[in-house]
Amino acid sequence: MCSQPSRVYVNDIEKTVTAIGDRVTVFANIDPVGCLQNGTDAEVAAEVRRQCAAGRKGRGFVVDIARPVTPATPVARMQRFLKLGKEIGAEVAAFTDAPGSQ
Numbered sequence: 001m002c003s004q005p006s007r008v009y010v011n012d013i014e015k016t017v018t019a020i021g022d023r024v025t026v027f028a029n030i031d032p033v034g035c036l037q038n039g040t041d042a043e044v045a046a047e048v049r050r051q052c053a054a055g056r057k058g059r060g061f062v063v064d065i066a067r068p069v070t071p072a073t074p075v076a077r078m079q080r081f082l083k084l085g086k087e088i089g090a091e092v093a094a095f096t097d098a099p100g101s102q
Contacts, residue, residue: 013026013050013051017054017058018057021058021059022058023059024059024060025058025059026055026060026062027062028052028061028063029065029066030044030048030051030063030081031047031066032065032067032069032070036069036077036078036081037072037074037077044080045080045084048063048084048085048088049088051063052088052089052091063088065081
């Protein structure tokens with residue numbers, strides 16, 4: 001999990017998905033400061049993977065960031081986040097659609 005900013009940001013996506021079940025689509029909220037701005041590329045990738053893994057247990061899932069994206073967030077990090085969302089989302093969809101996956 002990415003480091004926490006001075007203002008504690010907690011998103012227990014596993015608990016959220018468990019509570020909601022398959023009633024609605026869940027939007028993830030990647031921490032825009034502690035993770036996206038200040039985290040490493042590896043930490044961002046791990047958090048996207050963690051949230052996608054939890055989210056695939058629900059009805060639908062959108063990997064997203066809790067707003068706002070700060071001006072201090074490197075553009076390359078934001079581009080990496082978008083690329084990860086597409087790549088990991090495709091992996092999760094392929095796994096979810098595989099015979100016997102659910």
